[in-house]
Amino acid sequence: MEISVLGAFRLAEAGRSYLPTAPKERQLIALLLMNAGTAVSVSTCLAELWPERAPRTARTTLHTYVMHSRNALASVPSIGSSANAHMVLETRDPGYVFHIEPGRLDAAEFHRHVSLGRVALAERDDETAVRHLRAGLSLWQGTALCDVVAGPVLATWVARLAEVRLAAQEWCLAAELRLGHHHDLLSEMTALVRHHPVNETLHAQYMLALYRSGRQVEALETYRTVVRRLRADLGVAPTAELSEMHQAILRGDPALDAVPQLAV
Known part of the structure; x- marks a missing residue:
């Protein structure tokens, strides 16, 4: 049984969906x-x-939703019975527990890869960090639970998950820039800064990739564009991170040059 929440909601086995169709279920x-x-x-x-x-x-209706969910789970071949469905979706004080095997939920796999990536970053192992962060990011197929009506609890979870995704993208891009992959990143980074027009970290990374690719004019125009958006949308000046990148590009600071890691 494979469960996906990083995009459209799916609970499937052998290509067949076993999710209930009722929105609240x-x-x-x-x-x-x-x-x-x-x-x-x-x-x-x-x-x-x-x-x-x-x-x-409401409580009676909730119990009915749980019953219907267990009936749907019982029809999954790998679960196969009502008794097993009760073990998967267990009643336990003060409510209910959904048990899943490791590796079945894409969000859990995403968090696992991000955690491993952060460990590698702390150890200054950029290649391993990129491998794990890319593996986690590749699991995303759109906005989390994009086809589920979210109440306040789910909405908070979706927002937090989106924040972790963005952070993972920033960490991954930083590591890849240190590895000298700026040419390969330009297309992805162009899309990211369009989607996050006031994210200063992404813009600073994009400016660096442009500069290293010999596109200094575009890097400087990117700075002017994001500064205008920051002032117009948020009423703030750019942070030191972005301003320092701008000044370094203006003076052609040698420290900005890519220094790919050598194979050992």
């Missing part, structure tokens, strides 16, 4: 998967499914 399963292996309280489930005001029958 999908929402509940997503909530439980977000906390896989940990009990999610009934009160949290109610707050997610009915954020403004839960109906008087």
Whole structure:
């Protein structure tokens, strides 16, 4: 059974989907998967499914959603029975726990690769860091849970996941720039700065890649563009990181030159 949340929500086996079609049942399963292996309280489930005001029958309706979810799980060939479905989606005080095997949930794999990448960065092993960060980032197929109606709990989780994705992209690009891969990164970075028009770290990295590729004029225009956006949209001046990159490019600082690591 493969479970995907880094894009459209999927719970499938052998190419067949086993997710319920009812929106709130999908929402509940997503909530439980977000906390896989940990009990999610009934009160949290109610707050997610009915954020403004839960109906008087909310607890009974929640139990019905759980029953329907277990029926869907029982039809998955690798689960195969109602008893096994109850073990996968367990009732445990103060609510419910969704159990999954390691490697089945793409979000968990993403976090695993990011953690390994950060360890490699701390050890100054950029090649290993890039390998893990790229492996994690490759799991994304769009906005997380893009086809699920998210209440306040899921929305917070989706936002945090997006922040980790962006951080992983920044860490990965920094490592690849240190490895001298600036030419290969330009297309990806062009798209990223368009998608994040006031992200100063990404713009500084993009400016560096342009400069190292012999495109100093474009690097300087990128700086002017992001500064205008920062002032117009946020009313702030550029940070030292971005300003220092701009000044270094203006004076042709030799420290900006790419120094690829040599194979050992």
